[in-house]
Amino acid sequence: MAQHAILSASSASRWMSCPPSARLEQNYENKTSGYAAEGTLAHELGELGLMHNLGEISTRKYNSEVKKVESNELFTKDMPDYVEIYVDTCMEKVSEAKAKTPDALFKIEQRLDFSRWVPEGFGTGDFVIIADGTMEICDLKYGKGVPVSAVGNKQMRLYALGAISEFEFLYDIEKVKMTIIQPRLDSISTDEISVEELLKWADEFVKPTAELAFKGEGEFCAGDHCGFCRAKAVCKARADKNMELAKYDFQEPDILSSIDIADILGRADELIKWAKDVQDWALAQALNGEEFPGWKVVEGRSNRKWTDENKVGEILLGQGFLENIIYTKKLTGISNMETALGKKEVNRLLGDYIVKPQGKPVLVVESDKREVFNSAKTDFE
Ligand code: SF4
Incomplete structure (x- = not known):
């Protein structure tokens, strides 16, 4: 995975909307989460799957490398099921590309340098295909936060620029397709742009904006993009x-x-x-010791808890209390069960016992894609 650039592709929608945020952010701590490490592991698995499918590594090598991934503490049983969706999507595109031309090019985890437009800008394209004038970039996002659309996606466009820089001398590329695959959200989104239009955007908008951002200049502009800003x-x-x-x-x-x-x-x-x-x-x-006039830190509410659950059980059973009074037994939730057993296995064994009840009513803006709540179907009061 790439080290952190000041003008990273993943934060492009922010620094392109609010150029001075790039430098302002530098003053605040960057908290990386465990989710990022989990994503890295899923990417490793995806890379192995693609290399194996493309015949770049033997089955033996693949199996031994997968074993290493499986021994990682962040590995979960449902990870291969999700990663398979990504690999299958890429392999469908491989088949399409091969049908177009026998000279199709496939690159896994390709370093993409877009510093021609963005100072020090680079990133990694998970999977790049070039076939018959079309370049396609696939990006696996393993998180289960929110679906990300590829349409007009600035991160994907920067990757596309990096890929054009890398391959334009060897291939005549006219069109770029960009696909974001989020298997845990059941979301695959694609956008398409001509190279001409992409380069126009890069020269006329990205380059001057990136120059301002790199110097910490330009206008502050607040919006949805503030959510991931360290200065928020x-x-x-x-x-x-x-x-x-x-x-x-x-x-x-x-x-x-x-x-x-x-x-x-x-x-x-x-x-x-x-x-x-x-x-x-x-x-x-x-x-950390900073004072805010009129405010102080106190202890919040806390609940009592047993210091030694085994001992408590032992005492109560010894006193003749029944086990079903002392202990509560609860089935693990569906998501956790999938993490432990794998998604396919849960479906195979328990699919008939899973229902999705109607969600609680929520008030959202009219443009939201979901259907209007049907109160006739519901038990909610
Ligand atoms: S919080 Fe929003 S407005 Fe402020 S610097 Fe960050 S991105 Fe810009």
């Missing part, structure tokens, strides 16, 4: 935008109209996120 809790531009959002001109009479409430709902999400970021940040700083 202390950034003045974000605070200003939210304080502006919080201002509301109430009209007569004394009761809010449905139009007022709809307007407030539209602002609430962003305000809640921002307030939570500020609270979390302030607590972490206060624990």
Whole structure:
């Protein structure tokens, strides 16, 4: 995996919208999560699957390398099922490419250098295919956060630029396809752009914006992209935008109209996120000794717990209490069961015993893709 660049592809949507964030962020700690390490392991498995399918490694080598992955503490039984979706998707594209031309090129974990437009910019393309004037880039995202669309995706476009830089001298590439595969979210998204249009975007927008961002210049601009910014809790531009959002001109009479409430709902999400970021940040700083006038850190609520569960059980059984009173037995949840047994195995053995109940009603914006809640179907009050 790549070391961290100031203008990384994964944070492109942020620094392209708010160029000075790239340098401002440098002052704040980068907390990488265990999820990133899990993703790296899934990528390793995907790489092995592709190499094996493409005949780049023998079955023996593949099996021994997979064993190493399986011995990693982050490996879970459902990982191969999910990674298989990625490998199968790539292999379908391989078949299509081979059908187009026998000269198709396949590159796994290709380093992509897009520094022609972005200072020090590089990344890794999980799988790159070049066939008959079309270049295709596939990106595995193993997280199970939110579906990411490939349409207009800046990270994928930067990878595409890196791949064009790398291969343009050898191949005549006219069109780029970019696919994001998120197997745990059941999401595969593709976008397509002509090389001409991509280069125009790169020269006219990316290059000048990246130059500003690299120098820490340009206009601060708050928006959805603030969510992953390390400065999000202390950034003045974000605070200003939210304080502006919080201002509301109430009209007569004394009761809010449905139009007022709809307007407030539209602002609430962003305000809640921002307030939570500020609270979390302030607590972490206060624990480090920083003082906020009028505030102090205290112990939160806590629940009593047994110090030695075995001993407690022993005492109660000794006193003649029945086991079913002392112990509760609960079946592991479906997701955890899949992690432990594998997705396919859970489906094979228990598929008939899984239902998906109707979800609780939530209020969302009208543009949301989900169907309108059907209260006739439900037990909810
Ligand atoms: S929080 Fe938002 S506005 Fe502030 S620097 Fe980061 S991206 Fe820019």
